[in-house]
Amino acid sequence: xxxxxxxxxxxxxxxxxxxxxxxxxPVPPDAKWFYVFGSATLxxxxxxxxxxxxxxxxxQPTSETxxxxxxxxxxxxxxxxxxxxIHFWGASAMILLVGIHLIRVYLxxxxxxxxxxxxxxxxxxxxxxxxxxxxxxxxxxxANGVWSAIVGAEQAGRIPFFGxxxxxxxxAGESLGGATLSRFFSFHVFLIPALIFGLIGLHLWLVxxxxxxxxxxxxxxxxxxxxxxxxDTMLKEKGVPFWPDAAWRDMMFGxxxxxxxxxxxxxxxxxxxxxxxxxxxxxxxxxPDWYLLWIFALFALMPRDIESFAIAFSPVIIxxxxxxxxxxxxxxxxxxxxxxxxxxxxxxxxxxVTVFWIQGVKSSWSPAFSSRPLPAKVIGNVSQEAKSGAxxxxxxxxxxxxxxxxxxxxxxxxxxxxxxxxxxxQLTIKIVNGGGNMPAFGPSLSxxxxxxxxxxxxxxxx
Amino acid sequence: xxxxxxxxxxxxxxxxxxxxxIVAAAASVPMAGALLEPLFRKYPVAWRVVGKTDDFxxxxxxxxxxxxxxxxxxxxxxxxxxxxxxRVSKDQFIAFSxxxxxxxxxxxxxxxxxxxxxxxxxxxxxxxxxxxxGPPPHDLPHYPVRIAGGQVEIQAVPVxxxxx
Numbered sequence: 070x071x072x073x074x075x076x077x078x079x080x081x082x083x084x085x086x087x088x089x090x091x092x093x094x095p096v097p098p099d100a101k102w103f104y105v106f107g108s109a110t111l112x113x114x115x116x117x118x119x120x121x122x123x124x125x126x127x128x129q130p131t132s133e134t135x136x137x138x139x140x141x142x143x144x145x146x147x148x149x150x151x152x153x154x155i156h157f158w159g160a161s162a163m164i165l166l167v168g169i170h171l172i173r174v175y176l177x178x179x180x181x182x183x184x185x186x187x188x189x190x191x192x193x194x195x196x197x198x199x200x201x202x203x204x205x206x207x208x209x210x211x212a213n214g215v216w217s218a219i220v221g222a223e224q225a226g227r228i229p230f231f232g233x234x235x236x237x238x239x240x241a242g243e244s245l246g247g248a249t250l251s252r253f254f255s256f257h258v259f260l261i262p263a264l265i266f267g268l269i270g271l272h273l274w275l276v277x278x279x280x281x282x283x284x285x286x287x288x289x290x291x292x293x294x295x296x297x298x299x300x301d302t303m304l305k306e307k308g309v310p311f312w313p314d315a316a317w318r319d320m321m322f323g324x325x326x327x328x329x330x331x332x333x334x335x336x337x338x339x340x341x342x343x344x345x346x347x348x349x350x351x352x353x354x355x356x357p358d359w360y361l362l363w364i365f366a367l368f369a370l371m372p373r374d375i376e377s378f379a380i381a382f383s384p385v386i387i388x389x390x391x392x393x394x395x396x397x398x399x400x401x402x403x404x405x406x407x408x409x410x411x412x413x414x415x416x417x418x419x420x421x422v423t424v425f426w427i428q429g430v431k432s433s434w435s436p437a438f439s440s441r442p443l444p445a446k447v448i449g450n451v452s453q454e455a456k457s458g459a460x461x462x463x464x465x466x467x468x469x470x471x472x473x474x475x476x477x478x479x480x481x482x483x484x485x486x487x488x489x490x491x492x493x494x495q496l497t498i499k500i501v502n503g504g505g506n507m508p509a510f511g512p513s514l515s516x517x518x519x520x521x522x523x524x525x526x527x528x529x530x531x
Numbered sequence: 532x533x534x535x536x537x538x539x540x541x542x543x544x545x546x547x548x549x550x551x552x553i554v555a556a557a558a559s560v561p562m563a564g565a566l567l568e569p570l571f572r573k574y575p576v577a578w579r580v581v582g583k584t585d586d587f588x589x590x591x592x593x594x595x596x597x598x599x600x601x602x603x604x605x606x607x608x609x610x611x612x613x614x615x616x617x618r619v620s621k622d623q624f625i626a627f628s629x630x631x632x633x634x635x636x637x638x639x640x641x642x643x644x645x646x647x648x649x650x651x652x653x654x655x656x657x658x659x660x661x662x663x664x665g666p667p668p669h670d671l672p673h674y675p676v677r678i679a680g681g682q683v684e685i686q687a688v689p690v691x692x693x694x695x
Contacts, residue, residue, distance in 0.1 A: 131605065131607075132605075132606050132607055132608075132609040133605060133606065133607025133608065133609070134607070215609060216635070216636060216637065219630065219634075219635040219636075219690060220634045220635050220636065220651075222635065222690070222692065223630075223633075223634045223635035223692060223693060224634065226692035226693060226694065227693065227694070227695050228695075229695055232692065232694065232695070233692045233694065234570055236690075236692045237569055237570060237689070237692075238566075238567070238569055238570060240569070240601075240690065241568075241569045241601075242569050242572070242574075242599075242601030243569075243574050243599075243600055243601050243688075243689030243690065244599040244600060244601045244612055244687075244689060244690045245599065245601065245609050245610075245612075245690075246599065246601035246602050246603055246606050246609070246610065247602065247603030247604070247605050247606035247607075247609070247610070248568075248569065248603065249609065250609070252569075345608055346608060346609050347608045347609070347611050348599070348609060348611055348612050348613070348637075349594075349596035349597075349611035349612055349613035349629075350611075350613075350637075351594060351613060351629050351637035351638070351639055352637075352639070353636075353637060353650070354650055355636055355650060355651050365651075365652075368633070368634060368651075368652055368666065369651075369652035369653065369666060371666070373666050373667075373668065376666060376668070377668055377693070377695045378695065381695050434652055434653035434665070435650055435651065435652070435653055436648045436649075436650065436653060438639065438648075438650060464643040464644075465643050465644045466641045466643065466644035466646065466648070469641075469648065470653075480653055503663070503664065505664075506653070506664050506665060507664055508646060508655045508657065508663035508664040509657075509663070510644065512645065512657070512658065513643070513644055513645035513646070513658070
């Protein structure tokens with residue numbers, strides 16, 4: 070009965086007729102586990118669309134009500150927290166998988182003739198994926214969300230000539246207002262996804278048109294004048310049908326990825342929602358989501374003189390490199406073994422991102438505002454002046470940046486043994502004048518206070 | 532005869548293409564208008580009362596909250612903005628932006644250290660708002676502030692955007 074119904078439907082719609090050639094089209098036989106990251110990104114994206122639509126069923130995209138609606142989803146709605154968790158970890162997975170997919174394609178030089186447009190459309194998809202991550206984090210519309218809007222606008226503001234206009238364009242006003250969230254909601258839910266849908270369509274069409282790139286072999290360079298003929302002959306001789314010979318791996322890896330997302334969503338959950346979205350509440354401790362932490366660290370650690378230029382121009386430079394890479398290097402060797410620089414570049418970028426990411430997790434440059442006064446056991450049995458100095462170490466905010474016996478911030482040097490490393494005179498000069506990344510504290514300290522502080526630091530010895 | 536027929540058709544097709552373009556462009560104008568509305572909106576020059584003059588102690592720096600100039604009727608709590616206000620003398624006030632010139636994060640006034648510090652990347656400003664340490668490229672901007680009828684008023688100005 071069901072079979073009959075299906076036959077009728079298939080006859081009238083032509084589903085099998087349309088799908089079969091796509092599913093059975095021949096692909097290179099040795100395209101194996103390296104080739105699963107693109108499809109896994111697509112699966113994660115589909116998951117994002119589904120959970121995203123589900124979230125909009127409850128989420129209120131207005132600056133006044135978004136926060137409460139998200140709290141409702143997280144705390145009261147059945148499985149609401151899991152839903153948010155899937156959307157968050159799905160986003161994380163997309164960013165990670167897009168990155169791995171990019172590295173794979175770059176190392177195997179799959180961007181060479183005739184697949185230049187696959188690379189270029191993929192590059193745009195990468196930018197759009199990051200834009201989705203940023204706008205999505207903002208839609209949480211807690212303190213972190215509203216300040217993300219300002220931080221994003223400030224970055225755009227560095228662009229010469231129309232930066233200021235772009236900043237107010239993003240904020241939907243000269244400051245945050247009733248249209249800010251609506252704007253980012255529209256970007257995140259309609260505009261960017263529309264572009265992503267279109268570009269995924271193109272990206273997939275190009276796979277069908279140009280075929281899956283065969284795994285590279287050393288000393289088998291791409292020659293544009295003969296490549297297509299060679300590729301077609303190779304497929305005729307050795308090609309295997311995409312479904313199921315190649316696609317089972319995509320399916321299996323997709324199942325693993327989606328399962329991992331579900332497990333993380335259930336057991337780790339979504340990021341917590343912070344303080345209400347009040348831009349006048351200045352006690353926010355702002356951090357981007359984990360996948361942007363390395364950029365957050367870059368902003369803290371870049372030399373001050375070049376930073377504004379880097380913010381303004383590095384996206385342009387990276388964009389130019391991405392677009393022109395396949396246009397300039399469209400032929401020749403594809404094997405990473407004969408393109409050692411590609412390995413060096415990938416290792417360099419991955420190392421840099423990891424190093425900055427670890428710095429971002431630590432965020433040692435942020436003043437430790439939550440510090441408490443040094444406990445008596447740390448201060449020890451010292452003179453009255455030194456005790457007073459220990460109090461000043463906290464009150465004058467030294468502790469925000471300097472650590473003593475495990476208490477305090479990490480911006481400046483650890484002062485646990487300051488009394489051994491610097492003489493009282495050196496300590497005085499450093500405190501009064503500052504230097505490097507330390508502000509001058511001379512103006513805010515009386516003679517006695519300075520004396521007490523130096524006295525206290527002098528007692529910091531083994 | 533045959534040739535003329537084709538020319539007539541291609542001519543008409545061209546007209547159709549042109550008309551399609553004009554219609555599509557015309558329909559896009561309001562869309563572009565909505566997208567660019569924030570750039571064309573008239574922002575009021577708004578002086579906001581932040582308290583009675585006598586509420587502020589000479590020498591102290593306090594956070595004052597007021598409505599931003601971009602608030603719309605339905606904005607809710609997001610319409611709030613803030614400034615650091617210091618009473619310098621009996622009739623002199625100074626107001627600092629809360630937005631760090633690095634990336635706009637909210638700076639905190641640390642009373643005892645007499646400095647502004649930023650939580651994001653560790654920017655520090657001196658008591659007078661001048662640059663002291665960390666990544667900020669400029670001094671902390673001042674907001675216009677005045678005394679009118681025994682009350683302190685701050686002008687709700689745009690979020691300062693740091694230029695290159």
